[in-house]
Amino acid sequence: MVMNEFIAPVSVENSKYREHYLKKLEFEFGNFYIFEKYVIGEIFEGVHFNWALAEKVIHGVYDFFGSTEIKVAYISNRIHSYSVQPKDWMQFFKERHHLRCIAVVAYSKMGWMSVVLEKIFSNAPIKKFKDLDSAIDWAIHSKEQKKFPKN
Numbered sequence: 001m002v003m004n005e006f007i008a009p010v011s012v013e014n015s016k017y018r019e020h021y022l023k024k025l026e027f028e029f030g031n032f033y034i035f036e037k038y039v040i041g042e043i044f045e046g047v048h049f050n051w052a053l054a055e056k057v058i059h060g061v062y063d064f065f066g067s068t069e070i071k072v073a074y075i076s077n078r079i080h081s082y083s084v085q086p087k088d089w090m091q092f093f094k095e096r097h098h099l100r101c102i103a104v105v106a107y108s109k110m111g112w113m114s115v116v117l118e119k120i121f122s123n124a125p126i127k128k129f130k131d132l133d134s135a136i137d138w139a140i141h142s143k144e145q146k147k148f149p150k151n
Contacts, residue, residue, distance in 0.1 A: 009077075017136070021033040021040075030044050030047065030049075032057050038072050038073040038075055038139045039057075039072055040132075040136075041074065042077050042080070043076075043080060046080075048085070068097075071098055071100050072099065073103065073139035074101075074102050074103070075102075076103070076104045077105045077132055078104065084114065101125045101139060102125065103128075103136075103138055104127070105129045105131065
């Protein structure tokens with residue numbers, strides 16, 4: 001694939017993963033799909049995703065697993081255009097939450113550029129992908145996730 005080519009966005013509901021998630025968390029700002037080793041987030045168009053919204057997702061995932069001592073990967077499937085408060089990643093780690101790694105599926109050049117800013121504020125490895133399959137494969141198998149700091 002040529003670097004400036006992007007594929008059409010694919011949501012979890014319209015993918016082969018639809019039949020495999022364990023739980024779907026539905027919020028007014030987006031849907032989050034819980035799998036055994038990762039969570040896929042799809043935030044709605046025009047949302048400003050900040051710490052207050054992130055906390056709702058975090059507690060929903062903890063409630064599902066019945067523990068705060070989980071280590072899952074997070075995959076941001078950016079099928080819509082929305083904004084993120086990058087400095088809120090610092091709050092995430094300050095609160096002692098853990099992620100094995102973070103994958104971002106971006107379907108546009110602007111989406112790719114926003115990940116650069118987010119990487120500055122994250123303690124976890126963040127990797128960009130152009131498709132959901134590659135992001136999931138990396139989240140499950142990457143040795144890079146072993147570099148994540150233990151708070």
